[in-house]
Amino acid sequence: MIKDQRSENQPAAESQAPGPKVRRDIATDAAAHALRLLEKVRAATEAQVHKRAAAKQSEAIAPHAIVIGGGVAGLVAARDLRQTGYRVTVLEAADSFGGCVRRTEVDGLLLDAGAESFAVRGGSVANYLDELDLGEAIVQTSGERAWLIHAENDKLLANPLPATALLGIPGTVRTDEVRNIIGRAATVRAAADLITPMSRKWATEKLSLAEVVRSRMGQAVLDELVAPVVNGVYSTDPAQIDIDAAAPGLREAMQKTGSLARAVTALQDSAPAGSRVAGLDGGMYTLIEALTGRLSKAGVLLVRNSPVTSITRDKAAAQPFTVHTLGQELKADRVVIATEAQPALALLNPLLGEVKQIAAENQSNAIALAILVVDKPELDDAPRGSGVLVARNAPVHAKALTHSSAKWPWLGEQSGPGTHVVRLSYGRIGEADELVAGGDDAALIEEAIKDASKILGVQLQPEDVLGSAVSRFSDMVPLQGTAAVERRSQVRAATAEIHGLDVVGAWLAGTGLARVINHARGAVAISAS
Numbered sequence: 001m002i003k004d005q006r007s008e009n010q011p012a013a014e015s016q017a018p019g020p021k022v023r024r025d026i027a028t029d030a031a032a033h034a035l036r037l038l039e040k041v042r043a044a045t046e047a048q049v050h051k052r053a054a055a056k057q058s059e060a061i062a063p064h065a066i067v068i069g070g071g072v073a074g075l076v077a078a079r080d081l082r083q084t085g086y087r088v089t090v091l092e093a094a095d096s097f098g099g100c101v102r103r104t105e106v107d108g109l110l111l112d113a114g115a116e117s118f119a120v121r122g123g124s125v126a127n128y129l130d131e132l133d134l135g136e137a138i139v140q141t142s143g144e145r146a147w148l149i150h151a152e153n154d155k156l157l158a159n160p161l162p163a164t165a166l167l168g169i170p171g172t173v174r175t176d177e178v179r180n181i182i183g184r185a186a187t188v189r190a191a192a193d194l195i196t197p198m199s200r201k202w203a204t205e206k207l208s209l210a211e212v213v214r215s216r217m218g219q220a221v222l223d224e225l226v227a228p229v230v231n232g233v234y235s236t237d238p239a240q241i242d243i244d245a246a247a248p249g250l251r252e253a254m255q256k257t258g259s260l261a262r263a264v265t266a267l268q269d270s271a272p273a274g275s276r277v278a279g280l281d282g283g284m285y286t287l288i289e290a291l292t293g294r295l296s297k298a299g300v301l302l303v304r305n306s307p308v309t310s311i312t313r314d315k316a317a318a319q320p321f322t323v324h325t326l327g328q329e330l331k332a333d334r335v336v337i338a339t340e341a342q343p344a345l346a347l348l349n350p351l352l353g354e355v356k357q358i359a360a361e362n363q364s365n366a367i368a369l370a371i372l373v374v375d376k377p378e379l380d381d382a383p384r385g386s387g388v389l390v391a392r393n394a395p396v397h398a399k400a401l402t403h404s405s406a407k408w409p410w411l412g413e414q415s416g417p418g419t420h421v422v423r424l425s426y427g428r429i430g431e432a433d434e435l436v437a438g439g440d441d442a443a444l445i446e447e448a449i450k451d452a453s454k455i456l457g458v459q460l461q462p463e464d465v466l467g468s469a470v471s472r473f474s475d476m477v478p479l480q481g482t483a484a485v486e487r488r489s490q491v492r493a494a495t496a497e498i499h500g501l502d503v504v505g506a507w508l509a510g511t512g513l514a515r516v517i518n519h520a521r522g523a524v525a526i527s528a529s
Helices: 026-054 072-083 124-131 176-182 184-194 209-217 219-234 250-257 260-270 285-297 341-351 409-415 441-456 482-496 513-523
Strands: 064-068 087-091 103-106 109-112 138-140 146-152 155-160 277-280 301-303 308-313 321-325 328-332 334-337 367-375 387-390 400-403 419-426 465-473 501-503
Touching: 026 301, 026 328, 064 072, 064 321, 064 328, 072 087, 072 285, 072 334, 072 513, 103 367, 103 465, 109 367, 109 409, 124 513, 146 219, 155 176, 176 184, 176 219, 184 209, 184 219, 184 260, 209 219, 209 260, 219 387, 219 400, 250 260, 285 301, 308 341, 321 334, 334 341, 341 482, 341 501, 367 441, 387 441, 400 441, 409 419, 419 441, 441 465, 482 501
Parallel strands: 064 087, 064 334, 087 301, 146 387, 334 501
Antiparallel strands: 103 109, 138 277, 146 155, 308 321, 321 328, 367 419, 367 465, 387 400, 400 419
């Protein structure tokens, strides 16, 4: 986990004579530490106000920006704001920074408990990592294939996913890989895409990924190839994802090539050589460590355990925003809301007035990861490649499994022969799942052991498990559902009228580090230097 901020903001205590030991309450200490840092922010802000009142107009006084939320979006925004001269405070409600990029320790291994990779297409994440001197830490996957688990006549079947697929859409249709999954008749139907004229309306009209796949290649490709991939990657249904958000450039390629399959091939051919995703040596949490380290050195105040309860605004004041947290009132010239959707709207709506209120999602958005470290030499040959996506008709609760120690060579070296790390993903956006929402970690791990046995084709027993962990995410959002698009438009329109207020995060930017980083940087209108 992240190093305690006390070590960076306070001097070491002087040696003292031994005295009676006092039992310390960790929760109380955390809150007290946060209050001390907040008092520091408040005192500095008041000093700035007095300086402004006394300063000549020609003198430059550093404005104060408060970033609410210490996930990737918040930390990226904080860094860019600091680079342009703002005095920056980051307030994080949790005990650690990173948001959906998390780390946990299981059986002595430091493992990603959230995002574990990033898309290489476009190069924006790699470029940002270069800015943080992490370019040399970027690592490729092992190259092991992903597999698909599905059912046929109550029989569980496992097959490699088509090598040429994009989100499960095959670039080459008439292959044994495709036929083994969807059958011969459905493969013939899918091949009709190659000779069916492309509608001109598709150049501009709003289309979901499901509409495009069903129309061009048939229901079987959608249900048995595309849906498992989209559910595993985005935790939602292909009907809820806009084609342009799911696969940028695919619509244009379809118009140029006249075929969905040929469009997929064209996009694959234009992508950089190697894997479509990459990671960091030591895990993606290395990014959070680098960001928080840079911010601390730059003088940004990072305050954990500091939930913000409200924001008020006085347009006539020198510093128009007041941020309320832990009984403190912090003044700011600029505020960036970088939390999940529900807390963000709770802070934003009171600033908008009754007419412009933005409704929150009323659907279930919880997902969970079950992480297992197992002693099972039978997995040394990676019988299911780098991981498995699960079709809905399969008698398995998990929607996906990642064989992390087979996917990432650095982790395979750390875990060693015979020891394996697997991550199972549970829950779909918009669908209630008691196992996910109930909060019973022991029950989830028990289910994960059973599911992993079925998916991997190797029987796991509880005694094979060397350690386990659960990571829960309670406020996930679809990539580009119609309601989500409308809500994002509302947020953009509302914040455009409030000078100095920005709202960032995956719920606005979309899923994936590239979208989150680019959106955060664009929102605060800072160019990388």
